Amino acid sequence: MKFDSIEKLLNYGIFTIPEYQRGYSWTKDQLDDLLNDLSDVEFIKEHYAGTITLIKSGQEKIGITDLTKYDIVDGQQRLTTFHLFLVSIYHRISEIDPLQADAVIIKNVLNKGKSLLRLNSKDNQEFFFALLNELDINIIKKYAPKSKTQKNLLNTRIHFNTYLQRYTSINTLVKIYNNLLSKFKVNVFELEEESEVGLIFETMNDRGLPLSDMDKVKNYLIYLTHRLNEKTIAKEINRKFGDIFTELMEIKNYSVTRIENQFLKHCYIVYSGDNNNLSDIPKKIKTELIKQREIFAKKNLFDNDTAQREKKIKEIKDFNNFLQKSANYYSAVLNQSFDIQNVNDSLYRLETLGKIESFLPLYLAVLNNKKFKPEFLIAINEILEAFTIRVFIFGNKKGNTGNSALFELAYKVFTNKINFTELKKELRNLIEKNSSNLDLRKSIINMGAYNSISNSSLKLILLDYEYYLQGELSAKFDIGSIREIVSNGKITIEHIAPQTILPGVKAMENINLLGNLVLTFENGVLGNRTFLSKRSTYAKSNFASERELIGYEDWNDKTILERGKKIQKFIMDKWKA
Template identity: 30%
Template sequence: MTTQGFGAQLLDLPAIFLGNFFTIPDYQRGYAWEKKQVEELLKDVEHLMSDGAALRHYTGTLVLGRPLGGAEGEFHVVDGQQRLTTLVIFLRELYERLPDDQKSSFAELYLQRGDLGNERSVLRLNSDTRTFFERVVLVDGNTEHCPISLEAQQRLLDARNQISSWLDEQLNAGVALQAIKQTLELRLGFLVYAPKEDAETGIMFEVINNRGKPLSELEKVKNYLIYCCVKLSANTLRESIDQDWSEILKALNVAKKTSSGDEGAFLRYCLVVHFKLNKTDSQYGYEELKKRISLDKLLAKPESKTQAIKRIAGFVVFMKTAALWYQRLYGPVHHGLEQGIIDILDQIRAQGRHASIMPLFLALVIKLGGKGERLQKLLRLLEILNFRVYMARNMTARNDTGQGDLYWYAARYYHGGLVSEVSPEYRKMGREFVESDEDALEFFLVDFVHAYAAEGRFKASFTLDAESPDDFYKWSGLRYFLMNYEAKLQPKKTIQIDKILLSVNGKKTADYFSVEHIWATKNRVGDGENNRKQDWYQRRRLGNFVLLELRLNIQGCNDDLEDKLVKYLAKGGDEPPTDLQQVRKMGSDAAAVMSSMEGRQRRINFYHDLYDELNNRQEQRYIDFAESRWSLKGFLGNKKILKESAEMVAEEA
């Protein structure tokens, strides 16, 4: 096949495909088009079918590379792979609907060529999606023998289904199949460039794909690392990166962390720990990586090649291990983990806010091998820190306060030497010894918690000033707090703490715990009754809230307390009463308070006084629980800080 005419004119699909084979190199991203991009292509085809002009329509550009040692007509798709892949899917769906006498020549041109037993797809995708593309998307769409494990695979199948539906709609509307075929083959025009390729020009790793789908930071990093392998002639490492990257993407898919933002965050955390990036530099991870693996510098001396290869391999292995822990945390996939570790992972996952602690989390689980009592203790401290500093109400002015320090601790701990940062006078405190990096990390994290969420401030965060506009119902940590409280009340019962991550939409009411106002915002508000400033204050206090099964909340959300308790606690009926101990405790309090108020006329202050007393009782229980549940007692450094606090109070007195 000759490449004459490439780049000089708009070529149609038969001219592009005739005698050629195309491969998406492994350094390229997976299939990234979503419904919007596929729909735009289909609209282009519709417009061309309704346009009577005979001119070709510019559809896009293809940049093709000639692989070293490749046969005539063998091309790598450097740019334009998304559109080309989508068109091949389109052609496959068109083939399915063609008359039998047209199928053979059509398939040989666009889909598959070769003798029986030696057939080869005209378009081969990268190794991550090749098998799925050829066995599912280009066959019958059945995933039974090739299950979906990557988001790119799902997008390929979605594109197939979308195009299939569009074709059926067109044919049902009376559009001729041959009209669609002629439009695809003769009216779509491409500019095709095929420069001679060597080891460098074949790796255009920063190419931006069509239709506003730029490469993510994670994709750029993969492409750069493979580019480095080509420059270093490290073929085995290149193959290893392809395999490991597939595992990374599969793990992120299991963790449901596949958006561009999620992938970018994952990359930042890995760079912070592995390459000791600070918080600011981590925002420019791809550029910073190129500085730390700079080929110009590393290749300046021949002996630097080994160093470069080891540095690349080490980072990829770290990312693969980090992705595995993402899968364990968010999946969750807990095979082979100690029960104590699983319990803490459940707690951390349920917190839902991890940006500040994730580098520390990865540093700990990877360095300590994912097991051991020391790891359990440090992860528990991390959960305490995350709740007290970043989830408790109004502890910090910003969500990323102190984040730079935590990132520094993560990097320094992972690479060793953190213990040297502890002042000598604190190395031995009574019976406490700071002897290892684990000791030092524990010491620094305790100090961090006291700096941003000291005991007094933490305790005060659970009470509400009457003049404050805050409302505990709007506190993002409320459901996490109440789920932990329920777990404490029922220690022998398994409380699925991450039920708080469930959405009410589409869930059975028995599976979803809602937050219930004991004194509902719409209860007894009419005609000015109980609608005063002091009444709204009672409705906003922490003590006014409990978890409740959604089915019960729906039944009595705005009723008087006496009527609610009958629905929540009474035996019998079609539905059992609440299974939540915190509701039972609230019911017990309510019965006692109402008994003490028996005989009082229910005038304007009656409900205020009733709920004020209930709030006082429940709020105190909540505070006592919080001080115990998220206590720093037993951690290194706490005695030192408490001693200093006591001395400071004494001096002020």
């Protein structure tokens, strides 16, 4: 191990990010941490910037110079960021005075038109190369990233440009450059082969260096293959984890760390059937699933006990294969990217209700079981939607209600101990166990829905009521799909009796109840007006639920409850136990 400055590190040669590594994932928080460290390092001798782990992979000639090539095992996020920052400094100096933009600043970033850091896919590398070379930030802002990796690369380049605009002195910019290169220090590990990676990181973990849970599991599996003298399997683990990282990174609306940790926990639940004390999944895998002590207890395992050795190899390969397949399913569920649109629509509804994460282990189990078909999710989701509406939305139960039972059902599905028909029955039993019709009726009528239910969930419920009313009419209006309406900011939830007390109008108690809420295109027009002054607008609405209101001569606490009972009946009928 060496302790080197960033300048010495960059002088090593050419760096390549292998295909098995995750894409570039740094966002504003990590970038600001780096910039704060750069600001602080002005007043100290040096700053420790973590560990870089490399494997020498060959030579490449650029011009007349032979450069050593390295695969980056760990540290690709930091190295990528350093390259983007150095280029940003160079371009900022060029903006101030092109004559003072010394190419020495980027000599270890770009060399004779070639990037000295190679990303893990052709598309990402071309995008990265364009970011390194383009001076005009307005052109860069027009780039269209095709993946989350490219989006993060673009945001980093723009973020650094914005940060450096505050500096108008070239001397200050050069000082920042020198501080990064000379005062930032890293530990550099050079390994001989991939199977050593797990061995190194298992040791590093004991010294408290941070790794993600997914990295810990990957390195543990590689470490086991090293102990079993199976280098080919180590390469296979790396390749499949590369696929896993790529798949998970493209899931929308989640940070990389959160989605990876959540995915690993859900996979462990399904694969092991264990849903107790899930705070440290890597430790659980080591002690309960693929047991480390069995290898430690038999130092000559791969020499004298072929059956036990083959069993351990199978455990490693089976779990690795399960993780890879599950990453594809996880992405399909959360991105709603199945070939069957009705499956995607049913998942979108649960996402809108804010509870899809509770059911992810069950989805993994269903999709990993060959006896279950993806289209089975439509019927399953209808029941899970009823569970969500009755238990969480109107039942106001804790967010983890039913989790243990759902996790147990997931394991039963995964291990073929329950079929599709039995699963649906068990899910309906779970609804009955956690909700009662009497309490549900009271809650629908009396809950202050406007303040207690999320806007998206409330929109979905009112929209379903709208579709129900439209279905009873001979003349229908095309109001759009659920996705269009839920995401449409122009369609809002209107208080029929306004929240603001108007002069000369008696205050009402039931303002925020479900019976006083309706979807509208006209919230800006309707505003804080009395019911009678809004009736003519309701009469011309495309929404049947607004047109229905003209049947009321007056609007008060009593009529709010009356309309609430109509919606109550609809909800009880649609989302039965």
